[in-house]
Amino acid sequence: MEWIPIVLVTFKLLVLGTGMFFAVKWHYDQGTKEEDKEKERRAVLRAAGKVAAIFLLALVALGLFTYFLVQKTGLNLNL
Template sequence: MDWVPIVFVTFKFLVLAIGMFYAIKWHYDQGNKEPEKAKEMRAVIRAGGKVAAIFMVTLLGLGIATYALVNMLGMDMHY
């Protein structure tokens, strides 16, 4: 039974190493392609900014709702 961890760890290492190799190769090959149009890049950045802003507003709303619920239930919020 002592050989099982050795075989599984070795197999896991090989699978992860091969996956990392192909991931790095794919990203390198993508970088060598013609650059995307600036218009498309601006649209992607703008969409990412909108998603980040929506996430932050949602997070703030969740924090406020949690605070209100804790106060309404009379829970102690001091450490």
């Protein structure tokens, strides 16, 4: 009998079981915390705003880079 499937399936079950245990424990611990939800909400909104601003700046920078690259190489993009 092959021993590799037995070892790998056992390892997989141990890893998934451990992961599920810690996921349930983390969610339970989050539910029992009594922190100020308004501060947490503000922090999340502030972080989301920063991510959105960085994304927009990166998008503009990529657009400008593409425009100047097209101009420099002389590509014809007339429709």
